[in-house]
Amino acid sequence: MPRIVVAVKPVPRAATPARFDPGSLRLDRTGPSELNQPDEHAIEEALLLRDKVGGEIVAIAVTPTTGIESLRTALAMGVDRAVAVSDPVLEGSDLLATSRVLAAAVMRESPDVVIFGSQATDGAGAMLWAAVAERLEMPVLSSARNLELVQGRLRAIVQRADGSRVVDAPTPCIVALSGAVNSPRYPAFKGIVAAKKQQIPVLTAADLAIGPDAVGAAGSGTAVLSLTSAPARAVVAELVTDEGQGAEWLYNFIRKRVAL
Amino acid sequence: MNTVVFIEIRAGEPTPGSLGLIAKARQLAPSVAAVVCGPGAETVAAGLGAYGVATAWACSDERLNGDLTQPFLDALAHVVRSAGDDALVLFENSALTADVAGGLAARLEAGINWDLQDVYLREGGLQGRRFALNDSMAVDVAWTTPVRLAVFRIGLLEPVDDPVVGSVSAFAPSFSTYGLSVAVVERLAGAESGAELRTAQVIVAAGRGIKDQASLSLIEELAEALGGAVGVSLPIVDRGWYPAGSQVGQTGTIVKPRLYVACGISGALQHRVGMDRSEVIVAINTDPDAPIFSLCDAGVIGDLHTVVPELTRLVRAGRAT
Numbered sequence: 130m131p132r133i134v135v136a137v138k139p140v141p142r143a144a145t146p147a148r149f150d151p152g153s154l155r156l157d158r159t160g161p162s163e164l165n166q167p168d169e170h171a172i173e174e175a176l177l178l179r180d181k182v183g184g185e186i187v188a189i190a191v192t193p194t195t196g197i198e199s200l201r202t203a204l205a206m207g208v209d210r211a212v213a214v215s216d217p218v219l220e221g222s223d224l225l226a227t228s229r230v231l232a233a234a235v236m237r238e239s240p241d242v243v244i245f246g247s248q249a250t251d252g253a254g255a256m257l258w259a260a261v262a263e264r265l266e267m268p269v270l271s272s273a274r275n276l277e278l279v280q281g282r283l284r285a286i287v288q289r290a291d292g293s294r295v296v297d298a299p300t301p302c303i304v305a306l307s308g309a310v311n312s313p314r315y316p317a318f319k320g321i322v323a324a325k326k327q328q329i330p331v332l333t334a335a336d337l338a339i340g341p342d343a344v345g346a347a348g349s350g351t352a353v354l355s356l357t358s359a360p361a362r363a364v365v366a367e368l369v370t371d372e373g374q375g376a377e378w379l380y381n382f383i384r385k386r387v388a389l
Numbered sequence: 390m391n392t393v394v395f396i397e398i399r400a401g402e403p404t405p406g407s408l409g410l411i412a413k414a415r416q417l418a419p420s421v422a423a424v425v426c427g428p429g430a431e432t433v434a435a436g437l438g439a440y441g442v443a444t445a446w447a448c449s450d451e452r453l454n455g456d457l458t459q460p461f462l463d464a465l466a467h468v469v470r471s472a473g474d475d476a477l478v479l480f481e482n483s484a485l486t487a488d489v490a491g492g493l494a495a496r497l498e499a500g501i502n503w504d505l506q507d508v509y510l511r512e513g514g515l516q517g518r519r520f521a522l523n524d525s526m527a528v529d530v531a532w533t534t535p536v537r538l539a540v541f542r543i544g545l546l547e548p549v550d551d552p553v554v555g556s557v558s559a560f561a562p563s564f565s566t567y568g569l570s571v572a573v574v575e576r577l578a579g580a581e582s583g584a585e586l587r588t589a590q591v592i593v594a595a596g597r598g599i600k601d602q603a604s605l606s607l608i609e610e611l612a613e614a615l616g617g618a619v620g621v622s623l624p625i626v627d628r629g630w631y632p633a634g635s636q637v638g639q640t641g642t643i644v645k646p647r648l649y650v651a652c653g654i655s656g657a658l659q660h661r662v663g664m665d666r667s668e669v670i671v672a673i674n675t676d677p678d679a680p681i682f683s684l685c686d687a688g689v690i691g692d693l694h695t696v697v698p699e700l701t702r703l704v705r706a707g708r709a710t
């Protein structure tokens with residue numbers, strides 16, 4: 130039975146405007162959070178695999194305590210277990226430090242497949258999977274869709290710059306999805322109720338045998354020096370609301386501006 | 390400081406943005422090294438002196454043909470390790486470099502900053518600048534590790550002629566077994582090159598706002614009426630509705646037509662970087678708060694399924710008179 134780990138990130142809730150904390154120069158994560166939307170597709174892809182071949186799905190998040198509750202969304206969708214890694218020493222971790230922690234948390238589960246979303250919507254670089262794959266010395270399939278598990282190997286379509294390919298990887302392996310490659314299921318009422326009661330174990334860096342020097346600002350390779358408002362764009366768009374005249378207005382604009 | 394530039398090859402040619410990194414590296418240190426990987430690498434490497442590269446490292450191993458990303462990491466690590474302890478490695482962002490740079494950061498324990506607009510020396514140290522929160526904030530960043538990785542936003546940098554006497558060094562890295570363990574079963578057919586988009590004067594592009602695959606004919610008809618090409622956002626490719634060769638953006642094609650018509654496209658960063666240097670941008674979107682409206686020249690807040698066919702009719706009528 131395969132074990133599938135899904136890496137999920139709690140992010141500040143989209144409805145609340147994102148802001149930086151002027152003290153730490155980092156994104157303010159004290160408000161309500163939700164699951165990073167691309168990661169719902171990662172969960173769905175794991176559920177689709179389990180529907181076909183069985184197995185167990187574990188969602189893992191490295192998150193401040195404020196994000197732990199959003200793991201219930203993963204449980205309600207049908208993930209078997211959720212694990213949070215949350216520890217004040219992790220604050221200020223960049224890609225180097227976060228990948229160290231996530232790699233250790235993933236390894237604890239001895240997964241066959243690890244699925245990542247396409248990117249974190251709160252401004253991260255869409256490359257964490259590559260760092261985790263390198264730390265775990267696993268093959269990586271990025272920009273992937275149409276995952277299948279066939280006789281212990283993972284098959285997927287990956288998009289590369291010059292076209293798509295069907296590829297086949299041994300397990301364990303790391304997969305990063307191309308994006309909205311499926312339609313995440315809505316949690317059933319029963320799932321929501323069960324998710325509320327489920328325990329979400331919280332691990333510290335020490336539980337993963339990671340020392341304080343390897344995480345947070347000390348374990349990071351980058352630093353934020355300052356934040357300023359960016360200059361506003363010089364051109365302000367002309368906008369109209371379509372009430373039947375929109376196409377003609379746009380046509381006239383195009384005719385005026387572009388010699389067709 | 391030793392600077393190493395990663396030159397990406399597409400269809401046998403170095404990408405313009407990766408060539409543009411060379412001029413950026415020359416501002417920091419006069420002697421620049423470059424890494425070129427894949428079939429034809431030596432030919433591309435031999436041409437890099439014209440842009441200011443002193444030493445071009447070339448590896449034309451067939452395993453660097455672009456099917457897999459991890460062998461590029463092995464190749465780059467080989468060169469960067471020999472470049473000394475204080476190397477700065479510059480990349481232009483792309484689907485390939487995201488995997489390579491992210492992996493390299495972990496292998497070399499090198500700090501990585503991405504989406505950079507610029508890097509420069511200030512107060513004796515290297516700093517960089519990027520934008521955040523939908524480009525409303527500028528963030529100044531630094532590195533705290535000896536080896537530093539800098540990933541630039543795609544589409545910002547242009548090649549600069551700056552001839553020096555350059556040399557080419559062929560090298561043969563050892564590849565990690567896990568990176569090579571992925572097998573290619575099949576290459577999928579489809580016009581995947583993006584060549585048509587790169588030269589198009591007009592592009593009409595469809596995004597997730599389009600209600601079904603059949604409605605893409607509305608986009609095709611407008612493109613035809615305007616004498617242009619069809620572009621799409623990534624979700625349309627993910628659905629299998631259009632080939633990847635028509636995708637505009639960071640992992641698709643970077644375009645600069647005279648007119649870009651964005652239909653049902655929100656204007657997410659990875660799409661924007663592929664089209665924001667078009668001469669004139671117009672957008673049709675039902676959401677008045679869509680980010681595309683803060684980047685276009687003119688926009689209609691409305692349903693593309695009614696606005697686009699009417700626009701096509703007007704363009705055709707205009708043509709006829």
Ligand SMILES: Cc1cc2nc3c(=O)[nH]c(=O)nc-3n(C[C@H](O)[C@H](O)[C@H](O)COP(=O)(O)OP(=O)(O)OC[C@H]3O[C@@H](n4cnc5c(N)ncnc54)[C@H](O)[C@@H]3O)c2cc1C
Nearest residue numbers: 248596597598622623638639640641653654655675676693
């Ligand atoms: C590493 C990475 C690389 C990526 N590379 C690319 C890339 O190369 N190219 C790319 O495009 N994306 C890329 N993406 C994805 C990108 O982040 C966005 O998800 C994508 O561009 C969104 O596409 P969209 O605008 O079509 O869809 P959405 O963001 O869903 O926007 C759809 C828009 O349509 C509007 N709409 C809905 N109905 C209608 C209607 N009836 N009429 C008019 N408007 C309507 C909505 O208001 C909305 O603004 C990449 C992502 C990652 C992580």
Ligand SMILES: Nc1ncnc2c1ncn2[C@@H]1O[C@H](COP(=O)(O)O)[C@@H](O)[C@H]1O
Nearest residue numbers: 136137191245246248249253255256257
């Ligand atoms: N803190 C985190 N904990 C768990 N998974 C994460 C975390 N951050 C990012 N991820 C995963 O990595 C993917 C890419 O994120 P990023 O590289 O940060 O854009 C996301 O879609 C998640 O699957």
